[in-house]
Amino acid sequence: MGADPAWLTGLRRWLDAALLHEARRLAAGYRHTPDELHRHFVSDAQVEALLRERNPDAPTETALGLLRERAADLATGVTGGPSPLAELAGAYRLSAAETLVLATVLAPETETSYRRVFGYLNDDLARPLPTIDVLLRLVPGAEVLLDRTSALFASRLLETFPAPGAAHWRAAGLTVAEPVRAHLLSPHAGRDLVGNGVGGTPAEVPGVAPVVEAVRAGVVRAVVVRGATAGESLPAARCFARALGRELVSWHTAGSGSFSDAVTTARLEHAVLYVDVVDARACDESELRWALSQPVVVAVGARAASGTVLPDGVAHVELSVPWSPRSPGTAGRGVLSSVRRPPSVQLVEATYAWDDLVLPEASMRRLRELSAAVEHRDRVLDDWAFRRLSGGSGALRALLTGVSGTGKTMSAAVVAAELGLPLWKVDLSAVVSKYIGETEKNLEEVFAAVEGSRAILMFDEADALFGKRSEISDAHDRYANIEVAYLLQRIESFDGVLLLATNLPGNLDTAFARRIQFEIEFPMPDETARLRLWHRALPPEAPRTADIDVERLAAAFALSGGEIRTVALGAAFLAAYEDRPIAMDHLLRAVARQRRRAGKLPTLKEFGDSLSLVHGEAS
Ligand SMILES: Nc1ncnc2c1ncn2[C@@H]1O[C@H](COP(=O)(O)OP(=O)(O)OP(=O)(O)O)[C@@H](O)[C@H]1O
Numbered sequence: 298m299g300a301d302p303a304w305l306t307g308l309r310r311w312l313d314a315a316l317l318h319e320a321r322r323l324a325a326g327y328r329h330t331p332d333e334l335h336r337h338f339v340s341d342a343q344v345e346a347l348l349r350e351r352n353p354d355a356p357t358e359t360a361l362g363l364l365r366e367r368a369a370d371l372a373t374g375v376t377g378g379p380s381p382l383a384e385l386a387g388a389y390r391l392s393a394a395e396t397l398v399l400a401t402v403l404a405p406e407t408e409t410s411y412r413r414v415f416g417y418l419n420d421d422l423a424r425p426l427p428t429i430d431v432l433l434r435l436v437p438g439a440e441v442l443l444d445r446t447s448a449l450f451a452s453r454l455l456e457t458f459p460a461p462g463a464a465h466w467r468a469a470g471l472t473v474a475e476p477v478r479a480h481l482l483s484p485h486a487g488r489d490l491v492g493n494g495v496g497g498t499p500a501e502v503p504g505v506a507p508v509v510e511a512v513r514a515g516v517v518r519a520v521v522v523r524g525a526t527a528g529e530s531l532p533a534a535r536c537f538a539r540a541l542g543r544e545l546v547s548w549h550t551a552g553s554g555s556f557s558d559a560v561t562t563a564r565l566e567h568a569v570l571y572v573d574v575v576d577a578r579a580c581d582e583s584e585l586r587w588a589l590s591q592p593v594v595v596a597v598g599a600r601a602a603s604g605t606v607l608p609d610g611v612a613h614v615e616l617s618v619p620w621s622p623r624s625p626g627t628a629g630r631g632v633l634s635s636v637r638r639p640p641s642v643q644l645v646e647a648t649y650a651w652d653d654l655v656l657p658e659a660s661m662r663r664l665r666e667l668s669a670a671v672e673h674r675d676r677v678l679d680d681w682a683f684r685r686l687s688g689g690s691g692a693l694r695a696l697l698t699g700v701s702g703t704g705k706t707m708s709a710a711v712v713a714a715e716l717g718l719p720l721w722k723v724d725l726s727a728v729v730s731k732y733i734g735e736t737e738k739n740l741e742e743v744f745a746a747v748e749g750s751r752a753i754l755m756f757d758e759a760d761a762l763f764g765k766r767s768e769i770s771d772a773h774d775r776y777a778n779i780e781v782a783y784l785l786q787r788i789e790s791f792d793g794v795l796l797l798a799t800n801l802p803g804n805l806d807t808a809f810a811r812r813i814q815f816e817i818e819f820p821m822p823d824e825t826a827r828l829r830l831w832h833r834a835l836p837p838e839a840p841r842t843a844d845i846d847v848e849r850l851a852a853a854f855a856l857s858g859g860e861i862r863t864v865a866l867g868a869a870f871l872a873a874y875e876d877r878p879i880a881m882d883h884l885l886r887a888v889a890r891q892r893r894r895a896g897k898l899p900t901l902k903e904f905g906d907s908l909s910l911v912h913g914e915a916s
């Protein structure tokens with residue numbers, strides 16, 4: 298290996314001498330007594346031969362000390378110029394002794410013959426890795442460095458193999474973490490571990506500059522970008538990386554390396570690590586915390602670390618807009634940009650107020666309670682610290698039940714408008730995918746975006762997603778592969794207002810039903826309610842004849858609010874087409890059309906003597 302860099306050669310000279318010294322000490326003391334029955338066998342002579350190649354003269358104690366000093370200087374870059382090892386030592390602030398320990402553990406990776414030597418020193422060729430015990434003998438003063446809580450292990454540069462029990466700590470074999478090996482022995486190849494650098498021009502994200510300054514000044518060690526969606530936190534992460542003059546690398550659950558390895562690689566490569574919200578959720582909370590203890594700029598989408606108290610030195614950039622314009626305590630929050638709405642979500646326009654709603658008293662009361670709960674959510678949960686009691690979750694979940702056209706969406710819009718929050722309605726057909734895992738990914742995007750935007754999230758046909766598994770599996774086969782566990786966990790951790798609307802309340806899976814705090818019923822309107830609906834359905838501005846008898850319409854036709862609205866609109870178009878004011882016959886004909894559309898024939902009971910009028914009415 299003539300092409301070996303100086304640091305490696307210098308290290309080996311010391312290491313060989315140190316190993317030889319130790320091997321001889323063992324042989325002289327008869328502590329090493331390999332016998333014929335031993336399956337694997339290396340003789341003293343073989344070890345001598347392996348180790349004396351670089352040091353033909355048997356090292357004296359003094360010579361050994363000098364070699365060690367020279368090796369340490371090379372390893373830490375004091376002499377010999379910059380090297381990957383010296384860079385690493387600098388980045389992790391390793392002492393000379395720590396660097397030597399690391400280099401020694403790396404040795405079997407650089408030359409396989411070291412495996413035999415370590416096997417020999419361990420008196421077991423099946424254990425060819427340097428053990429803590431051996432290292433303590435090779436590197437003076439290594440005791441504290443090899444404590445299980447020491448920096449080399451805490452920063453995950455070294456790994457023990459196999460994971461030892463407390464009693465066998467000294468016997469544990471050591472390896473360097475894979476990204477460390479890759480970085481030292483094939484620089485820049487390690488980047489593959491976390492995927493390619495995410496390229497592109499960063500959009501200027503306002504508010505990033507002060508955080509960049511803080512990172513540069515060393516005040517801030519790690520940064521969590523809590524965005525809403527990948528579409529939002531990614532540009533911010535790019536912006537950070539560019540402003541810091543660093544590469545951006547990303548980590549995916551689907552990729553080959555572990556999250557821990559990705560953090561190490563980012564740190565070694567001096568890159569910014571970006572973790573998408575979906576992937577961040579897949580990481581352990583403790584892993585995230587560990588990552589944030591490292592001086593790595595980690596950008597995670599959404600509230601991946603929500604609930605986590607960020608350690609000192611970790612900046613937090615919130616990309617979200619405040620919860621509610623009225624809620625206190627949100628004024629200081631850095632709003633970097635507003636949240637992009639995923640394409641599978643529709644914004645429901647707020648065109649109604651409380652007065653437009655025609656509902657039974659009980660339903661109205663429940664709606665107002667829901668609205669009040671949303672409004673005071675931050676105060677009760679955060680200022681009054683009730684969040685802890687609710688398991689950390691700030692979710693408000695309501696179930697709106699009633700047949701089509703009874704005002705579920707309308708009521709949601711009224712609540713949202715009153716609170717000044719947007720109402721986002723999920724388009725199930727755009728979210729649900731037949732591909733495994735894809736639906737969860739789409740839903741995750743929606744949930745994360747909503748958490749960032751503080752919108753109220755509504756699912757229509759909630760039973761399709763949240764229904765009893767057995768009952769939907771045949772009817773809605775394409776929903777069958779959705780992870781119930783994912784949905785349960787997600788609506789549990791969802792930090793917002795979730796409205797589930799359904800026509801079939803009994804169909805809701807009990808696991809979901811138990812998590813509902815508000816159940817609001819939307820019954821078919823009775824005659825009195827229908828009369829009010831008819832009055833509201835015909836605007837005062839619309840020209841109308843005196844023969845319109847809304848009492849009769851309310852009494853005769855058991856229509857929903859939605860149907861009444863459709864009928865009134867249909868009648869208005871008929872009248873406009875005939876260039877007449879809206880008259881009773883327009884309304885009756887529109888009802889008949891509505892009936893036919895619903896698959897019902899106009900009956901004498903409903904239409905009375907007007908039946909002939911609507912007889913030929915097409916749907
Ligand atoms: N309770 C009601 N009070 C006043 N207007 C109503 C009421 N119910 C329905 N309407 C009218 O009917 C329209 C449609 O109602 P809405 O979309 O809210 O029904 P829905 O229960 O969401 O139906 P679906 O289950 O089909 O989604 C409303 O925009 C409103 O004009």
Ligand SMILES: [Mg+2]
Pocket residue numbers: 705706707757798
């Ligand atoms: Mg609706």
